[in-house]
Amino acid sequence: MTSTALDYSNADLRALLLGLPGVDQIGAEGRVAMLGTRSIKTSSKVFALDLAITMVDLTTLEGMDTPGKVTALCAKAVHPDPTDPTCPSVAAVCVYGDLVGVARSAVGDRVHVAAVATAFPSGRATLPVKIMDTHDAVAAGADEIDMVIDRGAFLAGDYLKVYSEIVEIKQACGSAHLKVILETGELKTLDNVRRASWLAMLAGADFIKTSTGKVTPAATLPVTLVMLEAVRDFADSHGRRVGVKAAGGIRTAKDAIKYLVLVKETVGDAWLTPDLFRFGASTLLNDLLQQRQRMTTGHYSGPDYVTID
């Protein structure tokens, strides 16, 4: 595949992105608040909890990650609740590039291995370094790459730089899926979130992801709504389904279910699959498991009944 970087000039991209309709922030907040109050009945909750578990990218992205910690996390990814064999596996484990080999040998092909690449989380490195970073992770066995966009270039209006970086990284990924992290907490406005979503999708992203988890605010419902709308509109106009990953700050099963309601109401049932919607989280899984135990045992569970990561 040849580079498509020449498909657009910066002027084309500016015209296209700045021509997108503006986001009604109050309206977006009102809509997610309204959807957040929806009552979820017991049978739906059982379904939603299992679905949410299969959508989790179980993540550890700390300077103090050890091979032992990653191995333990992988065991949890495959069997989140060892006391209950009916509990599904999560979608993927998400680690730094140098730990991909450890994760891959621990999970085999039972769950995906996602690696953060391209000088995560800041993205402040030159393109050759970012491409090397990506090649390295793919060679070690990653089948999903989470890249960060150059927010500095985006905010400066140099959309072509952001676009061509994504195109290059997409090529470097080969057959691995590419998730593009917009870091919405640094984009400041929902208009920018909509533009960055379109930019990433035009450049070939398989997923667009809210945040690195290292910046506050991370994933929020209004931001995810805007991204889901962009994905819906992109599917309508370009015929390609792009996934969304909400990452960072989602800690409770209740929050996760609010996101699932948002997905269903914005893009429909087709997106209610781990292939098109993911949660990037670490502590969320424990709450999902406790709520799942609550549904299976009939009484409330506690943190003593799930693993400490």
Add this chain to the structure above:
Amino acid sequence: MTERVEVRKTHKLFIGGAFPRSESGRTYEVTDSSGTFLANVAQASRKDARDAVLAARAGTTAWAKATAYNRGQVLYRIAEVMEGRRDQFIADIEQGEGVSSKKAAAQLDAAIDRWVWYAGWADKFAQVAGSSNPVAGPYFDFSLPEPTGVVAAVAPQQPSLIGLVSVIAPIIVTGNAVIVMPSPVHPIPAITLSECLATSDVPAGVVNILTGAPGEVMPWLASHADVNALDLTGIVDAGLAADLEREAAGTVKRVRGPKPDADWSATPTVSRMRAFVEVKTVWHPMGV
């Protein structure tokens, strides 16, 4: 001059140091002994109980680590703050229980004194409940009490204040956190007490007060895997007590059985404090 509009109170729950409404939105009316309306009181649901357990778990983590001396000071501070609200407490008890103001004042004095009594025990209980044990080996072997964790308790129906304080104080003095259901018929002193607790250096979540029906809420707490012990002191219905104990067995909780008509005016013993501690024994090598 126009007549002043009456402020009719709707009291809320006390969870994690805050005063939320019941998640269910329900309230019930509380009347005085002659049936006159006193206030609306929040009626806790199982979800409020669940929230209270989360708050209590967070509360006990810090509270158990505080020094015993510091816990004693905090308990004494509760007594001080209650002293400043004498008139309100006396009116609460007088209206609710229909007793004379003299009797109500006597109950308040006893309740304040009970805090002071338990405050004194804070840094002495370990000496009484702990021990150094003679063992056949080169070890210094000693046992000491540690808090059980999160305790769900039901306070007696009456007397509404001294009964409540006598249940809460021995649980928290050793470092536990408590979720307590006060008397459903006379809950107002418990609400005034929660206002004192919120302003007396008690860390958030150490005491959580759920007004409402114990028969509705307690089964959820009895089966909750993150509750470590039950204090069923105020349960009158023997069938309910048996059910709760059975539920508690599922996660091997400690259970202190019902004693709704105990004499709360008598000076307590250490038995309530002993009921909610775990004994840790340490074998320390000696002479090496």
